Amino acid sequence: MKYQSQMVAKPYFIAALALFVGQIVFGLIAGLQYLHGTFLFPELPFDVTRMSHTNLLIVWLLMTFMGAAYFIVPEEAQTELYSPKLALVTFWVFLIAAALTIVAYVFVDYAHLAAVTGNAALPTMGRGYLEQPLPTKIGIVLVALSLLFNVTMTLIKGRKTSINLILVGSLWGLALLFLPAFYFPHDTVKASFAWWWVVHGWVEGDWELILGALLGFILIKMTGVDREIVEKWIYIIIAMTLVSGLIGIGHHYYYTGAPTYWIWLGSIFSAIEPIPFILLIAFSFKMLMQRRREHPNKAAMLWALGTPVMAFLGAGLWGFMITLAPAQYYMHGTNFTAAHGHLAFFGAYAMISLAIISYAMPLLRGRTANSDSAQRWEMAGFWIMVISMLGITLSLTGAGIVTVILQRAADDPMSFMQVQDKARVFFWAREFSGVSFFIGLLVYLRSFFIKGEYEYASEMKQALAA
Amino acid sequence: MQQVFTKAMARNIFIGGAVFFLAMYLILTYDTWQQIPQRNNAEKMTPAVLRGKYLFDTNDCIGCHTLNGEGAYFAPELGNVYKRRGPEFIKAWIMSQPTGAPGRRQMPNFHFTQTELDDIVDYLQWLSNIDTNNWPPNIQG
Numbered sequence: 099m100k101y102q103s104q105m106v107a108k109p110y111f112i113a114a115l116a117l118f119v120g121q122i123v124f125g126l127i128a129g130l131q132y133l134h135g136t137f138l139f140p141e142l143p144f145d146v147t148r149m150s151h152t153n154l155l156i157v158w159l160l161m162t163f164m165g166a167a168y169f170i171v172p173e174e175a176q177t178e179l180y181s182p183k184l185a186l187v188t189f190w191v192f193l194i195a196a197a198l199t200i201v202a203y204v205f206v207d208y209a210h211l212a213a214v215t216g217n218a219a220l221p222t223m224g225r226g227y228l229e230q231p232l233p234t235k236i237g238i239v240l241v242a243l244s245l246l247f248n249v250t251m252t253l254i255k256g257r258k259t260s261i262n263l264i265l266v267g268s269l270w271g272l273a274l275l276f277l278p279a280f281y282f283p284h285d286t287v288k289a290s291f292a293w294w295w296v297v298h299g300w301v302e303g304d305w306e307l308i309l310g311a312l313l314g315f316i317l318i319k320m321t322g323v324d325r326e327i328v329e330k331w332i333y334i335i336i337a338m339t340l341v342s343g344l345i346g347i348g349h350h351y352y353y354t355g356a357p358t359y360w361i362w363l364g365s366i367f368s369a370i371e372p373i374p375f376i377l378l379i380a381f382s383f384k385m386l387m388q389r390r391r392e393h394p395n396k397a398a399m400l401w402a403l404g405t406p407v408m409a410f411l412g413a414g415l416w417g418f419m420i421t422l423a424p425a426q427y428y429m430h431g432t433n434f435t436a437a438h439g440h441l442a443f444f445g446a447y448a449m450i451s452l453a454i455i456s457y458a459m460p461l462l463r464g465r466t467a468n469s470d471s472a473q474r475w476e477m478a479g480f481w482i483m484v485i486s487m488l489g490i491t492l493s494l495t496g497a498g499i500v501t502v503i504l505q506r507a508a509d510d511p512m513s514f515m516q517v518q519d520k521a522r523v524f525f526w527a528r529e530f531s532g533v534s535f536f537i538g539l540l541v542y543l544r545s546f547f548i549k550g551e552y553e554y555a556s557e558m559k560q561a562l563a564a
Numbered sequence: 565m566q567q568v569f570t571k572a573m574a575r576n577i578f579i580g581g582a583v584f585f586l587a588m589y590l591i592l593t594y595d596t597w598q599q600i601p602q603r604n605n606a607e608k609m610t611p612a613v614l615r616g617k618y619l620f621d622t623n624d625c626i627g628c629h630t631l632n633g634e635g636a637y638f639a640p641e642l643g644n645v646y647k648r649r650g651p652e653f654i655k656a657w658i659m660s661q662p663t664g665a666p667g668r669r670q671m672p673n674f675h676f677t678q679t680e681l682d683d684i685v686d687y688l689q690w691l692s693n694i695d696t697n698n699w700p701p702n703i704q705g
Contacts, residue, residue, distance in 0.1 A: 131638075131669070132638065132669075134667050135667060135668045135669030135670050136664075136666060136667055136668070136670055139662070139670040140662065140670070140672055143627075143628075143670070143672050144627070144628050144636070144638050144669070145624045145627020145628050145636065145638075146627070148627055148628075148636055148638070149624070149627060208622065208623060208624045208627075209619075209622045209623050209674070212622040213622075217622060218618075221618065221621065221622075223621060223622060223624075224620070224621025224622055224623075224624055224625075224626065225621070225626070226626060226627075226634065226635060226636075229624065229627070260571065260575070282621075284609060284614055284617065285600065285601075285604065285606055285609070286604070286617065286631070286691065286694075287600050287603065287604045287694060288597070288600055290631075290632070290634060291593075291596065291600075293634075326571055329571055329574075330569075330570070330571040330574045331574075333571065333574035333575045333577070333578045334574050334577065334578075336578055337574070337577045337578035337581045337582070340578070340581055340582040340585060340586075341581040341582075341585055344582070344585035344586055344588070344589050345585055345588060345589060345592075347589070351596075352697060352699070353632060353633055353696045353697055353699030353700075354632045354633070354634065354696065355600065355603055355604050355632065355694045355695060355696055356596055356599075356600070356603075357595070357596055357599045357600075357603070358697055359592075360592075360596075361697065363592070427699060427701060428701060430633040430699065430700075431630040431632075431633030431634065431635075431637065431641065431700075431705075432637060433637055435637070436637055505702075505704050505705075506700070506701050506702070507701065508702075511701075511702045511703075511704040512704065513640075513704055514639070514640035514641070514704060514705065515640070515669075518669075
């Protein structure tokens with residue numbers, strides 16, 4: 099760590115991990131409610147469990163992105179952060195607002211929450227991922243403005259590397275793309291069309307730029323490869339993201355009331371959406387091969403290499419599976435989408451978050467890398483979580499196949515709930531994988547409580563013995 | 565290769581690609597906006613339909629159900645529920661919740677008035693006439 103003000107990233111990362119734990123707990127409850135519908139009912143109806151699960155995901159990812167920005171921007175700009183104090187105040191505002199929102203979800207009836215938070219004046223509630231009441235949405239905008247002001251001022255007074263320009267630029271994009279959350283037209287078809295500006299715009303557009311910037315930064319630091327080479331790769335990758343993804347948004351418009359031409363445009367452009375992920379894999383492994391140093395933080399390297407691979411599987415492969423219009427005709431709105439959503443969010447965004455945390459946290463705690471023993475726990479957590487998430491994905495894919503065969507493509511289609519009963523075995527498999535994921539998370543978190551730093555001496559001894 | 569293809573060129577491809585395809589998207593969106601009102605009979609969105617929609621949103625229906633395939637996969641599709649079940653069944657069903665059947669997925673009771681139930685049914689009827697390119701494949705949604 100080169101600048102004192104980077105320390106402000108630390109509370110962001112710690113809070114992110116705490117919220118991550120909360121997300122998984124709600125996920126486990128939701129999975130159980132699929133199997134035992136009366137579990138925690140009526141105290142916690144499924145929709146509340148689900149919105150807590152998804153909103154906590156978004157908040158902890160945003161928390162990490164912000165922490166990453168406060169860590170990376172000063173280092174890249176070679177100057178102290180413009181205002182560490184503002185960053186710290188923003189942290190508490192964001193954390194408290196997020197916590198209050200989740201508490202409100204759980205303890206206040208949703209319609210009542212809408213009534214007391216002024217939803218009638220400006221309706222924004224009742225859309226997936228954007229369930230937040232109006233005050234929370236306004237809070238998110240204020241937090242984003244504070245972040246943008248702070249990092250932009252830092253960038254202006256310091257060195258303008260491509261990594262920094264992409265990172266700060268994509269944070270502006272993130273904030274701008276949130277604004278359609280305030281636009282909720284009466285016309286349901288238009289509302290759905292515009293909802294994707296936020297959701298697709300984030301996860302299949304802007305966030306991929308953030309991912310590129312974070313991965314580029316980590317690989318420059320860890321491999322010692324020339325920055326010019328890394329940054330050129332990142333520009334090509336994010337160019338492909340937008341070339342494919344901007345019109346690729348059409349794959350959300352096939353069957354929701356939009357004109358028919360989206361069937362063609364969406365299919366063609368979204369078919370090339372896996373390309374940036376393939377490039378991302380090629381890039382990271384090439385940088386690994388060309389490395390000029392052996393960084394002692396092997397756990398961070400594992401996350402950095404695991405991210406493109408898992409992102410490709412989740413976003414690339416599972417996304418491709420459901421993206422062509424004739425396939426989506428049968429798969430749209432089934433657990434195929436849930437399978438894709440889980441693996442893509444985890445593989446791309448949860449894993450890049452854990453990668454930057456893995457790289458930065460030891461530095462924030464005053465060491466280059468954690469002890470061997472701590473890294474072993476962290477890497478065990480990596481493998482358990484990765485394998486468990488593949489288990490969740492395959493289980494949900496199985497449930498999706500059951501729906502397609504018995505409900506969507508059948509000559510004599512069964513009703514929704516009959517089909518859900520037939521898919522129970524897959525919902526059990528998903529829940530077991532979920533429990534296993536939670537164990538992986540605990541193993542990962544255990545690594546933070548193992549003291550000591552990496553000892554070069556022991557590695558030297560091993561190398562000499564060999 | 566290193567000299568032939570520089571970082572500046574890569575950056576220009578990024579900026580050029582982003583600007584070109586964003587412009588293309590905006591043009592298509594403009595055209596879509598003109599077409600949507602015919603595809604969903606927007607003129608039939610009566611005040612009752614709008615009231616029904618407000619209840620639909622503020623009770624987070626898509627937190628469990630799908631609407632034209634979007635939402636959660638915990639409960640049946642609502643885009644065509646009007647055609648699948650009809651108005652009387654829908655109202656009776658909503659009023660009789662929760663079933664309390666052991667282990668079965670539960671839908672809360674939202675304590676709607678008769679007028680509110682009628683509004684919701686009007687909204688569901690309006691939804692069922694949107695041109696969704698023949699989706700879903702069959703009445704089961």
